[in-house]
Amino acid sequence: MRIPANPTFSFLLLLLFTAIVSTAACAESSPEKSQLEGLKWRMIGPYRGGRVTTVAGVPGKPNLYYFGSTGGGVWKTENGGQTWENISDGYFGGSIGAVAASQSDPNVIYVGGGEKTLRGNVSYGYGVWKSVDGGESWVNVGLNNSRHISRIRIHPDNPDLSYAAVIGYIFKPTPERGVYRTMDGGKSW
Numbered sequence: 212m213r214i215p216a217n218p219t220f221s222f223l224l225l226l227l228f229t230a231i232v233s234t235a236a237c238a239e240s241s242p243e244k245s246q247l248e249g250l251k252w253r254m255i256g257p258y259r260g261g262r263v264t265t266v267a268g269v270p271g272k273p274n275l276y277y278f279g280s281t282g283g284g285v286w287k288t289e290n291g292g293q294t295w296e297n298i299s300d301g302y303f304g305g306s307i308g309a310v311a312a313s314q315s316d317p318n319v320i321y322v323g324g325g326e327k328t329l330r331g332n333v334s335y336g337y338g339v340w341k342s343v344d345g346g347e348s349w350v351n352v353g354l355n356n357s358r359h360i361s362r363i364r365i366h367p368d369n370p371d372l373s374y375a376a377v378i379g380y381i382f383k384p385t386p387e388r389g390v391y392r393t394m395d396g397g398k399s400w
Contacts, residue, residue: 264326267310269317277346279307281326281334287346298346306334308378311363313370318345321352321397323360323375335359339375341397352397357387371396 265279274291277298284299285307299307299322309323324336338355342348354360359378366372374392379385391400 262326262328264307264328265310267312267320269312270314272317275312275317277310277312277320279310279322281306283307285310285322285346298342299340299349302349303337303340303351306336308336308360309363309375311365311373313365314367316343316370319343319365319370320346321363321365321373321375322349323354323357323363323377325357325359325378327359327361327378329381333359333381339363339397350397352393353400354387354391358385373397375400 262281263278264281267277269275274289276288276292278286280286282305284297284304286295287298288295303322303324305324306326307322308325308327309321311321313319320342322340322342324338324340326333326336335358337351338357339352339360340349341352342350354375354377356379357375357377358380360375361378362374362376364374372392372394373396374390376390377387379387379389393400
């Protein structure tokens, strides 16, 4: 299934898919329709302002998710959304355009700054940040003038090999715009 590029739509699609699968599983194990009538949608948090701009999960870890936001940094849940923790405070903040967690080592996370939504008022970010300890600490690994990073992709077997899609300045031509590759974990792009 091809996931659309819009992160909000992708997140809503994930929620809808989860609800359908959960409902189907309940229906199979509990044929009583009355048992399902009490189900209601609820917000799984966190209660904060701003828009969610990017979401990332980790294959094989169904309760581990990250999301980036406008003006709110990066958030993490390890219990499927029951509780959330901001993991970027004290290191970087502001708007986030991309979050990616490594399949081969879930402790490796890359974050690209700057929201990617092309609109009249957007907040820029401050390059690429990397954590090798699941978000406990962060290091800036470059592309500091990129302003808006829309995607980061990590090689499934080698977290040192990653790509970043950089928008740069949104409202004018910019030499930073393009796709960047690192083969050394962000030491060079």
